[in-house]
Amino acid sequence: MTSIADSDDLPAAPSRAKRLGRILRRHKNLTIGGAMVLLLVLAGLLAPLIATHDPTQQSLATALRPPSAEHLFGTDQYGRDLFSRIVYGARLSLLEIVLGVGIALAAGIPLGLLAGYSGGKVDQIVIWFMDILFAFPGIVLSILIVSILGTSLVNLMIGIAVFSIPVYGRLSRNLALALKQVEYTEAARALGAGLWRILFQHILRNALGPIIVQATLTAGTVVLTAASLSFLGLGAQPPTPEWGAMMSDGRNFLGVNIWLSLFPGLAITFSVLGFNLFGDGLRDLLDPRR
Numbered sequence: 001m002t003s004i005a006d007s008d009d010l011p012a013a014p015s016r017a018k019r020l021g022r023i024l025r026r027h028k029n030l031t032i033g034g035a036m037v038l039l040l041v042l043a044g045l046l047a048p049l050i051a052t053h054d055p056t057q058q059s060l061a062t063a064l065r066p067p068s069a070e071h072l073f074g075t076d077q078y079g080r081d082l083f084s085r086i087v088y089g090a091r092l093s094l095l096e097i098v099l100g101v102g103i104a105l106a107a108g109i110p111l112g113l114l115a116g117y118s119g120g121k122v123d124q125i126v127i128w129f130m131d132i133l134f135a136f137p138g139i140v141l142s143i144l145i146v147s148i149l150g151t152s153l154v155n156l157m158i159g160i161a162v163f164s165i166p167v168y169g170r171l172s173r174n175l176a177l178a179l180k181q182v183e184y185t186e187a188a189r190a191l192g193a194g195l196w197r198i199l200f201q202h203i204l205r206n207a208l209g210p211i212i213v214q215a216t217l218t219a220g221t222v223v224l225t226a227a228s229l230s231f232l233g234l235g236a237q238p239p240t241p242e243w244g245a246m247m248s249d250g251r252n253f254l255g256v257n258i259w260l261s262l263f264p265g266l267a268i269t270f271s272v273l274g275f276n277l278f279g280d281g282l283r284d285l286l287d288p289r290r
Contacts, residue, residue, distance in 0.1 A: 023285065030281025036274025044091035053081035055088045056239045064257045074259040076249060082259060085241035086267050092242050093223050093271060096157060100222040101215050103161035108168030109211065113199045115169070116176025126173070130166040138163035139225060146234045153242075156235040160225050164218055171214055175207035209286040213279055220275035227268050243268050 024031045043050060052072070059079035067074045073082035115126035133141070142159035149155040179185060180203065188202050229235045230244030238245065243264040250260025 027281045027285055029277045030285055033274050033277025033279070033281050036270060037278050040090055040271055040274060041094065043087055044094040047087045047091045051081075051084035051087045053084045055080065055085040055241045057081075064253065064260075066257065067259060073263045074257065076246070076260055077253060080239075082246075082263055085246060086243070086263055088241040089243045089246065089264070089267065090271075092153075092236065092240065093226070096153075096160075096226045097219045097222050099154070099157035100160040100164065100226070101218050103158065104164035104168055104218065105211075105215065107161070108165040109172045109204065110199075111165075112169040112172030112174075113176045113203060116173035117180050117195075117199055117203065123173070126169065130169050133163060133166045136163065138221075139228060142225060142229055143232075143234060146229065151234055151237065153236045153240070156226060156229055159229070160222055164221070167214065167218065168211065171210060172204075172207065175210065176203050179203045179206055213283045213286060216275055216279035216282055220272040220279070223268060223271045223275070 057080060059075075062071070062075050062079040063077055065071055065075040065079075071081050071083065073086065076082055076085070111126050111129075115123040136144070138160075141163045142156070145159035145162055146155050149158065176199070184206075185198060185202050188198050193202075226235055227242075227244030227247070230242045231248045233245075233248065236242035236245055246264040247261045247268075250257070250262075250264070253260050
């Protein structure tokens with residue numbers, strides 16, 4: 001026999017589902033962008049199951065084939081299946097996002113929180129450091145760092161992360177300036193809480209919304225910048241299936257096989273657009289004024 005408490009709990013699940021449905025219908029950017037990002041993530045995680053061929057296996061007898069039933073996106077100049085390489089390229093793009101955004105978050109947030117909360121000379125030094133990084137165009141700074149450290153995927157991600165550090169540093173500094181005077185922060189300070197405990201348990205926890213939104217927007221920038229640098233030969237090296245490097249290889253065969261550059265370019269566009277739409281949708285959802 002169902003108790004009164006159980007019967008009271010039954011409508012909870014449908015109400016949450018309806019509420020989620022209203023949110024998704026109201027925020028179209030969040031819905032469309034989330035679906036695109038989810039598709040990208042699934043393609044990366046399930047690449048061995050989705051890919052129809054080995055992405056690095058060469059077959060010169062089938063080089064530069066147009067799209068067909070056997071090769072959905074055609075083949076490149078070495079006979080490698082283009083569809084399989086693009087699917088595996090999604091996995092590499094996710095790795096670039098995790099490394100690039102992760103390093104920028106790990107370095108920028110502590111610096112920004114410390115500067116905003118401490119003020120004085122600490123704030124001046126951190127802002128001076130951020131201004132120096134902002135003085136360089138992001139792509140130029142990345143090229144400089146990769147040129148110094150050497151050409152590799154890890155060094156490419158370090159270069160991208162470095163020019164993203166000021167973005168999170170300034171954002172977290174502004175949030176710390178606003179939150180260090182609120183009641184719960186002052187209460188924690190009065191109870192003798194340490195500096196880092198206040199920064200991470202009281203300020204950062206209440207500032208995660210804008211930081212998450214910025215991270216999703218930065219993810220699209222990471223994909224685009226990584227593809228640009230790989231196009232220049234400064235990122236992943238052959239035979240790694242990376243979208244920018246694939247576009248660079250295809251530019252020499254545009255008159256013979258346009259698919260070599262078209263499909264990787266569409267994959268980059270899809271990823272950047274998806275993360276931008278998802279970030280815009282999150283920003284609208286988390287904005288208290290809306």
